[in-house]
Amino acid sequence: MMIHTNNYILNIKELWDDVPEEYLSHKERYENAIKKAFIVLKVLRQLHTGNIQITDHRTPTNVYSIQDGIFRNVNPLLIHIGLFWSTIAAQASTEQQAEWLQPDSSMIGTYVQTELGHGSFIRGIETTATYDSTTDEFILHTPRLSAYKWWPGGLGNTANACLVMAQLYINGTCHGLHIFLAQIRDFDTHKPLPGIKVGEIGPKMGFNTADNGFLGFDNHRIPRTNMLMKNVQVLRDGTYVKPKHDKLTYGSMLLTRVTLISDLAYQLSKAATIAVRYSAVRRQSPIKSNEPERQILDFVSQQHKLFITIASSHVYRVVGLWMWNSHKRVTADIHEGNMGQLPELHALACCLKAISSRDASALVEQCRLACGGHGYMMASNLPQIYAYTTAAVTYEGEYTVLLLQTARYLVKFWRLAAEHKPLPQNFAYFEDYIKKNFEQWRNSPEGIIEGFKAIVAGKTKAAYDTLQCNLRNGREFEEAWNMASVQLTNASEAYARSLLCEVFWKETVQLSTKVSKSLAIVLEQLAELYLMYWALEKHGDLLLYSTISRNDIEALQSRYEELLALIRPNAVGLVDAFDIRDEVLCSTLGAYDGRVYERMMEEASKSPLNEDVVNESFHKYIRPVTMKNKL
Ligand SMILES: CCCCC/C=C\C/C=C\C/C=C\C/C=C\C/C=C/C(=O)SCCNC(=O)CCNC(=O)[C@H](O)C(C)(C)COP(=O)(O)OP(=O)(O)OC[C@H]1O[C@@H](n2cnc3c(N)ncnc32)[C@H](O)[C@@H]1OP(=O)(O)O
Numbered sequence: 257m258m259i260h261t262n263n264y265i266l267n268i269k270e271l272w273d274d275v276p277e278e279y280l281s282h283k284e285r286y287e288n289a290i291k292k293a294f295i296v297l298k299v300l301r302q303l304h305t306g307n308i309q310i311t312d313h314r315t316p317t318n319v320y321s322i323q324d325g326i327f328r329n330v331n332p333l334l335i336h337i338g339l340f341w342s343t344i345a346a347q348a349s350t351e352q353q354a355e356w357l358q359p360d361s362s363m364i365g366t367y368v369q370t371e372l373g374h375g376s377f378i379r380g381i382e383t384t385a386t387y388d389s390t391t392d393e394f395i396l397h398t399p400r401l402s403a404y405k406w407w408p409g410g411l412g413n414t415a416n417a418c419l420v421m422a423q424l425y426i427n428g429t430c431h432g433l434h435i436f437l438a439q440i441r442d443f444d445t446h447k448p449l450p451g452i453k454v455g456e457i458g459p460k461m462g463f464n465t466a467d468n469g470f471l472g473f474d475n476h477r478i479p480r481t482n483m484l485m486k487n488v489q490v491l492r493d494g495t496y497v498k499p500k501h502d503k504l505t506y507g508s509m510l511l512t513r514v515t516l517i518s519d520l521a522y523q524l525s526k527a528a529t530i531a532v533r534y535s536a537v538r539r540q541s542p543i544k545s546n547e548p549e550r551q552i553l554d555f556v557s558q559q560h561k562l563f564i565t566i567a568s569s570h571v572y573r574v575v576g577l578w579m580w581n582s583h584k585r586v587t588a589d590i591h592e593g594n595m596g597q598l599p600e601l602h603a604l605a606c607c608l609k610a611i612s613s614r615d616a617s618a619l620v621e622q623c624r625l626a627c628g629g630h631g632y633m634m635a636s637n638l639p640q641i642y643a644y645t646t647a648a649v650t651y652e653g654e655y656t657v658l659l660l661q662t663a664r665y666l667v668k669f670w671r672l673a674a675e676h677k678p679l680p681q682n683f684a685y686f687e688d689y690i691k692k693n694f695e696q697w698r699n700s701p702e703g704i705i706e707g708f709k710a711i712v713a714g715k716t717k718a719a720y721d722t723l724q725c726n727l728r729n730g731r732e733f734e735e736a737w738n739m740a741s742v743q744l745t746n747a748s749e750a751y752a753r754s755l756l757c758e759v760f761w762k763e764t765v766q767l768s769t770k771v772s773k774s775l776a777i778v779l780e781q782l783a784e785l786y787l788m789y790w791a792l793e794k795h796g797d798l799l800l801y802s803t804i805s806r807n808d809i810e811a812l813q814s815r816y817e818e819l820l821a822l823i824r825p826n827a828v829g830l831v832d833a834f835d836i837r838d839e840v841l842c843s844t845l846g847a848y849d850g851r852v853y854e855r856m857m858e859e860a861s862k863s864p865l866n867e868d869v870v871n872e873s874f875h876k877y878i879r880p881v882t883m884k885n886k887l
């Protein structure tokens with residue numbers, strides 16, 4: 257069958273709600289979401305097996321973006337689709353993949369890593385997998401309360417299998433963290449298997465249909481062949497065959513961090529679409545007293561809040577794709593046994609995941625605030641987008657913890673520079689900074705990119721010097737590192753920003769040669785706006801570390817304001833170009849037709865509190881008090 261994905265899914269009636277999700281209980285929300293999740297899964301399986309084919313020349317990610325509208329919240333199978341299968345595909349041996357990756361598999365899985373006691377510091381994970389050579393099995397065990405798995409999406413009620421991260425023990429020796437496939441519920445009855453304690457963790461700020469769960473093992477046995485064995489093996493006699501790189505087990509986190517950048521770009525484009533369209537409809541106060549009230553989008557301060565969101569969505573789309581391609585390249589190298597590029601990819605993924613999630617949540621919140629009171633309504637969908645987006649600052653590696661990973665990488669290169677050892681080309685600017693080869697400031701995108709590199713060098717130097725000073729004062733390395741950690745994270749943040757500016761600008765300039773002149777102008781305006789915005793935000797750092805002057809900053813400010821005015825006529829067109837359907841935006845404020853007030857009234861009429869003209873609580877609680885006062 258040939259289908260157009262959007263039309264096909266939009267026509268599946270059971271996927272679309274009559275009653276807004278906010279009015280459902282926690283349990284009803286899950287039940288509603290799981291019903292839809294299995295309809296979506298069926299479509300994905302049909303696409304995968306080729307039973308249905310799409311005519312819109314896009315990938316299953318098309319289904320992925322539509323599902324934001326279907327669920328409004330989160331698909332409880334997100335981790336099953338996004339992490340369970342991909343981890344098996346990346347880390348299981350060919351034989352294991354042949355057995356487990358069947359399209360008609362009974363397994364509904366999840367990725368079970370975090371514990372009550374440990375999330376960031378995964379070496380501290382306490383769940384054990386002990387090899388029993390007499391039975392050729394691993395024994396999974398939760399030794400204490402803090403070792404209970406806690407958080408995995410889909411675990412609470414849905415999953416019957418999972419990939420568990422546990423400490424591998426063979427003959428009393430701990431070989432560190434490894435991944436094991438464990439069945440946890442009966443495929444037929446769905447009851448937890450003996451030795452499994454599993455449940456749901458309760459309501460959260462967002463992700464309330466994600467079915468996050470807890471899990472404990474009481475000496476639960478699984479076959480030896482259930483350890484994921486592509487990169488590392490345990491043989492029948494208990495021989496341990498080491499991986500080529502001991503962090504290959506962390507590959508799923510790396511991949512998800514890369515994927516997330518594009519997902520956050522999409523969340524930003526949704527928030528920008530809602531806020532810009534609303535700002536074109538909403539009129540509030542005249543600019544000159546004798547004129548009619550103006551669209552709030554005409555206020556330059558409103559443009560300042562919104563155009564950076566449009567630009568940032570483009571930045572993260574471009575950089576997300578750039579990282580995706582790097583990931584593909586590095587993975588191909590790893591297949592060939594070459595691990596050389598893995599540390600760089602990890603360092604980039606860590607800081608870009610950290611900054612993209614932090615930027616995205618701050619900008620989504622900015623869009624919500626830019627919609628005034630109406631942005632506070634759930635029916636605007638901005639609170640839900642915020643709750644979804646801000647979770648990404650924490651999951652798949654907490655913000656600060658990831659920035660500190662990138663800092664390790666920067667400090668290594670700074671040490672090389674300080675010791676006058678050869679540096680890779682992309683860190684040659686460290687040497688320039690040490691030799692004080694400062695470029696004359698240029699008020700241009702290229703000048704700003706150079707300025708940001710100077711900030712990275714200056715902040716890395718400051719952090720490195722503090723680290724060395726702490727060491728000289730007799731601190732041990734880890735303690736000295738902790739004492740310098742504020743400066744180290746600052747250096748990482750600056751590094752991420754310089755990468756974002758450089759990649760976005762270069763990719764935009766290249767893209768501009770392939771599109772019409774009028775489109776190229778707008779794309780370059782957006783890219784320039786992004787660079788100017790951040791140069792102004794970080795002008796203090798530029799004054800500290802580059803050759804910028806006060807006059808240069810004033811000129812940047814003028815150019816920035818000029819860019820806001822240039823982008824204003826295209827603002828609505830730019831968000832329309834994100835091409836997000838009303839069914840996905842789910843927003844009274846952001847629909848294409850601009851019927852904001854009508855939609856708000858229509859949504860309000862769905863409130864159960866409007867079902868009765870007089871709510872029965874009046875008779876129970878209000879009237880006895882108010883009537884008594886009258887007497
Ligand atoms: C229809 C289609 C659907 C498609 C859907 C597709 C995608 C989904 C898109 C978006 C997902 C959206 C929503 C998902 C929602 C929720 C999912 C959430 C899941 C989770 O949160 S899973 C749990 C994640 N947990 C973490 O991330 C923990 C963070 N901690 C760590 O990663 C590590 O502990 C650490 C902080 C990196 C340190 O590790 P540790 O073992 O202590 O390391 P050290 O011994 O200190 O050594 C560091 C050393 O190792 C290098 N290193 C560390 N990690 C890696 C790595 N991943 N790769 C390569 N190298 C690594 C590091 O560089 C150090 O090297 P040195 O040379 O400096 O020593």
Ligand SMILES: Cc1cc2nc3c(=O)[nH]c(=O)nc-3n(C[C@H](O)[C@H](O)[C@H](O)COP(=O)(O)OP(=O)(O)OC[C@H]3O[C@@H](n4cnc5c(N)ncnc54)[C@H](O)[C@@H]3O)c2cc1C
Binds near residue numbers: 368374376408656657
């Ligand atoms: C919505 C959501 C979905 C999730 N889904 C899953 C899932 O499917 N599977 C799964 O396994 N997990 C999942 N998680 C768990 C998630 O991966 C962890 O919450 C995350 O890795 C952070 O770990 P933590 O909660 O232990 O935070 P902590 O590490 O306890 O962080 C708390 C604070 O301590 C600081 N801190 C910690 N260590 C350091 C350090 N070394 N240096 C400096 N500061 C430090 C942090 O910066 C932070 O400020 C999910 C979490 C959320 C919120």
